[in-house]
Amino acid sequence: MERKIIDFDQGWDYMQKGITKLKKILEGAPETPFSSEEYMMLYTTIYNMCTQKPPNDFSQQLYDKYKDAFDEYIKITVLPSLREKHDEFMLRELVQRWLNHKVMVRWLSRFFHYLDRYFISRRSLPGLGAVGLTCFRESVYMEVRVNARKAVIALIDKEREGEQIDRSLLKNVLDIFVEIGMGEMGQYEQDFEVHMLEDTADYYKSKAANWIEIDSCPDYMLKAEDCLRRERDRVSHYLHCSTEQKLVEKVQLELLVTHANQLLEKENSGCHALLRDDKVEDLSRMYRLYHKIPKGLDPVANVFKQHITVEGTSLVQQAEEATSNQTTNGSGFQEQVLVRKFLELHDKYMVYVNDCFMNHTLFHKALKEAFEIFCNKTVAGSSSAELLSTFCDNILKKGGSEKLSDEAIEDTLEKVVKLLAYISDKDLFAEFYRKKLARRLLFDRSANDDHEKCILTKLKQQCGGQFTSKMEGMVVDLTLARDNQLKFEEYLRDNSHVNPGIDLTVTVLTTGFWPSYKSFDLNLPSEMIRCLEVFKGFYETRTKHRKLTWIYSLGTCHVTGCCPTAIQQC
Template identity: 30%
Template sequence: MSAAKKYKPMDTTELHENTENIAACLKKAESAAALMMGRSAFAAQNMNSASTNGERLPNFSKLGSSHGEIRSASTTSNLLNRTGAIHNSKPGDVKKIVIKNFKDKPTLPDNYSEDTYVKLEEAVIAIQLSKPIKYSLEELYQAVVNMCSHKMDAQLYTKLKELTEQHVKRNIKLKELTGGSMDKLVLLEKINNWWLSFCQQMIMIRSIFLYMDRTYVLQNSFIHSIWDMGLDLFRIHFAQNSVVQKRTVDGLLALIEKERQGASVDRGLLKSLVRMLCDLQIYSSSFEEKFLDATNQLYKAESQRMMQDLEVPGYLQHVSMRLAEEHERLLHYLDSSTKHPLIYNVEKELLAEHLTAILQKGLDSLLEDNRWVELTLLYSLLSRVKNGTSELCGNFNGYIKKKGRTIVIDPEKDKSMVQDLLEFKDKMDYIVRNCFARNEKFTNSLREAFEFFINQRANKPAELIAKYVDMKLRSGNKGTTDEELEKTLDKIMVLFRFIHGKDVFEAFYKKDLAKRLLVGKSASVDSEKSMLSKLKQECGGGFTSKLEGMFKDMELSRDINTAFRGHALSNNRDVHNLDLCVSILTMGYWPTYAPTEVTMPPQLINPQQIFNKFYLEKHSGRKLQWQPTLGNCMLRAQFEGGSKELLVSLFQALVLLLFNDKTVLNYEEILAATMIEDGELRRTLQSLACGRARVITKTPKGREIEDGDQFDFNNEFTNKLFRIKINQIQMKETNEEQKATEERVFQDRQYQIDAAIVRIMKMRKTLSHNLLITELFNQLTFPVKPADLKKRIESLIDRDYMERDKDNQNQYNYVA
């Protein structure tokens, strides 16, 4: 800029033609010279703008003006000459301008450093005391730049640190902070105001000394930045003054405890002071440990009191609320590093310490009362603590076993056992699925518990499940769609999997299936085959082979009956207009029925003989054994009110046909005429005289059939239906049938045990008693006691299938 002033009056005609090019070159030269001298644009702007009375501020980086002006003039002259050369150069030629630094370094005026120190010290003290600053910030900033540029930055940093430390010491020793009479809240507010003011002061001071912070501090890694230096001094003197630090921490703890008790507090104040402790790096040592101890003591006492005063649902709600509050505190003012220990301590005192008491006191009632929301909350809370879900799973397992055992063991609940089990299983599945988040551990525990208690009562659950399936698959099961029936069968199969004695289920299912097929009481062939496929999928083809054979027999019987009708028509056989339908059963597939001999009326004997001859002609070598137990008939009866069709069992038909000859018969006469077994006859007469459709009457009145009772044909019988079913008695199971089925299962099991023993001994040849028992337990599919196995071993020894070793009585040898 000085060069431009000196050469302003020159005759510019000496320049080659265009003076505008010269001015442009001068302007570039000035800018380049300013940059090479190390003057920042910021400093130049400050010098130009911070003038007083129209005069520029002194620029101490351009001392020795005479030399500078000569140098600049010479440089400018060279530039002017070279400009002409540029003008005369050919188009496309490029010339570079070279600008050189001063040969002599600029120096500061005398006493400049002392005056600057005083000026900067006054400014820092004014900032610390919140007073106006005499000098402009630009002037102070430039002073720091000049001091640092002339290697006085170390002394300047030391001086600034001394001023800051004096300020901190002066404030930390104020009586209002160290005195004990001040209210805790007022004290916290004063400390917070002091801290915020100190931070604002350090920001202002740093803006003035920014050049030193970015040069001297960065060049010396062992020196703190101005901001860190201020925090370090604050931390040192705040930590050394135990009174102020203790009162601050105690005040914070008291304020937090007040908030925990439900009072409203200034969270902004808490956040600011907690942030102060974090910035000073004394949060963990001075505050966090005491805060966690206070938290433990508070919740330990509170949990003991609440466990006594509240029921489990209310206590769980309280724990959930407390955890939410602590999360909110973490969000608003506590440091994130406190999250894990704080939540852990709260969960430990409120949940882990009372885990057993919570489960013993409230789990059963929550499960009994269907408290889905509370169960979900219980699971979510206990999953937070160590072993929480394991303890919950164990108690859940215990509840299922205890509740399930009450359903299975009590004989009075046999009628509703299976339905109760299905409902109980649905309920437990819902809890595991919706309340326990489908936790696999709970799913497995549920299965194990059901399998345990359902086998506590040997054989009976299997029998009742088979009878429940029979009830569902029987015709007349109204109000159930095919889809609902299929779902019910799927649920029954779940219970079936838990049963150990599946052979018991098979025996009773086979007996009931035979009745449904022979009496025509099956609701749907599709449903029957669906159940059969489920059993086959679950237990294999060997389990259902006989059941499948029963269906094949029914299909063959239909073909045989069709052929018999054609045979009777073609041969003009007299069957008395009787529609005879015979079921041909393969003995190995069907349940074993005891041979029964009854006196058949002539109108039934003739068709039976005709069919017998027809079948044996087609199948020579076979033997037919007639089984009247499950036969049924359609009779047409005439009453005063009109004719009716009666669907009855064969035994009922034999009794009713007697009343064609006599209107009054006593018990002994009926017994002699039909030859029906005494117990069966009493049941038959009871169904005809004491049931809903009383086509005969009994004298004397009463439910039981006694010897000498008289029976009359009820000519006054009325019913709104034309076709009346009276043969439901056939579907009812008698005690004799039940005992026979159980005995058959017992015999089958003995045969299976014998076969397993022989199979094992034949393979091993020699085996000790304990190893043989172990092998048998592994191979047998039904529950058995060691004493029963020992009896079968003794039986096989008696029958010479095996023998005891002569030298070792505890060892067996196979006898070939």
């Protein structure tokens, strides 16, 4: 049995009734929802009109009528309702009309679904959903976008001034700007974002010009930080997430970059003042504000370097003046105080680098360059290399002026080695240190062998193995010398006939490790000559490939004289 042919007018009249009912529902008129039977009848009507044989296949006409249905509704109902409202009321109407339109697209797409399945795919035409959204974009969005944008930006500015606004409304409006692009962000960016960013720049340019004149640096930074937080908050509530970076950069430019020098150099409250007054929290805030700005930390690091340089140079000048006026405390006292102050200064500003400036390499560099300036100045004719080696000597020798616990000594030595990194002539330090080390080792003035080894290990880590090779050789020589002395005493016990009858202690040194000492002939008593010959005989039993050269200037001799009343040592 053949299916009855439906002519176009008859079929479209039936569809028109369904579309009219849908419009009434959208407008809030009293109307019963579509039943499943009604839906099936509407779908079937489209199906039948599209599957009839030509010339009764009305697919193209129905496709055109589908678009006309939207155009008619927009022209007669939607646009008039939008044109009679303004500002926030217009935005609310726009949101409602957009929601209604999406509902209309969803229902009509169901009614006309057969077109999507076959006719549209075969002809490569825009789908029903795309046609519906395009109608709204071309007829509604293009007309209201400017007014909508202005209304949204006006509300944002009100919120910036502290007024309460309907954030959900803005979110819904801006979602229209996004969704109308149908997967592309062009509409949102060109029709809203660009203009909003321009308004943001103007807004904060005005604010910054006022704040920079009346606020202190800490107060200004608090306001800037709060503004950035609020702008990020706006993104999380109603702006698109892709806007955040651009928005933050605009605010940073107007509040922080443009006025950076003026802010950092503010008298009595700028970066110098914050460092001077130990305003740790404010300095941390300064870092947080500027570290994400390209090269934003450069001027901060420069001020940091200048401040440390001034403070360090002042310490040098004070030491110079104190040394020239020094009448008490002995020679070199002020120089030792200076090194201690250098260490304290370094500790202080390393805390800033690590805590306030989050261990940023730029501030490590600034600290290093500042210390290199004043750590290489001479004080009372003494170079920093000499001062540092003397300071170490005072710590490591018996009876030194630095009375510290073992733990404090190790900590101080580590700091000294760090300070050495800023000394330009490290080889000069090595020479001074080696001479003082030699005196401590040869004259038994070293307070603790472990401390001697500790600093050599730290120096080796800092400056390399070649830097400490001679010093390490000196320490090894002394260890070997003790073993050698025990062997010598054993030799004398086993060979009593060669015992010179005098207690003799000999320290054998390796020429290349130790400082150069002058060797000269000395007219020794026969008893001493006998001692030297005995030791030479012993030494030749241990090695025949080393030549002994006696350095009399480093030796000591204890002569005990018997007197009637007492025993005196000379």
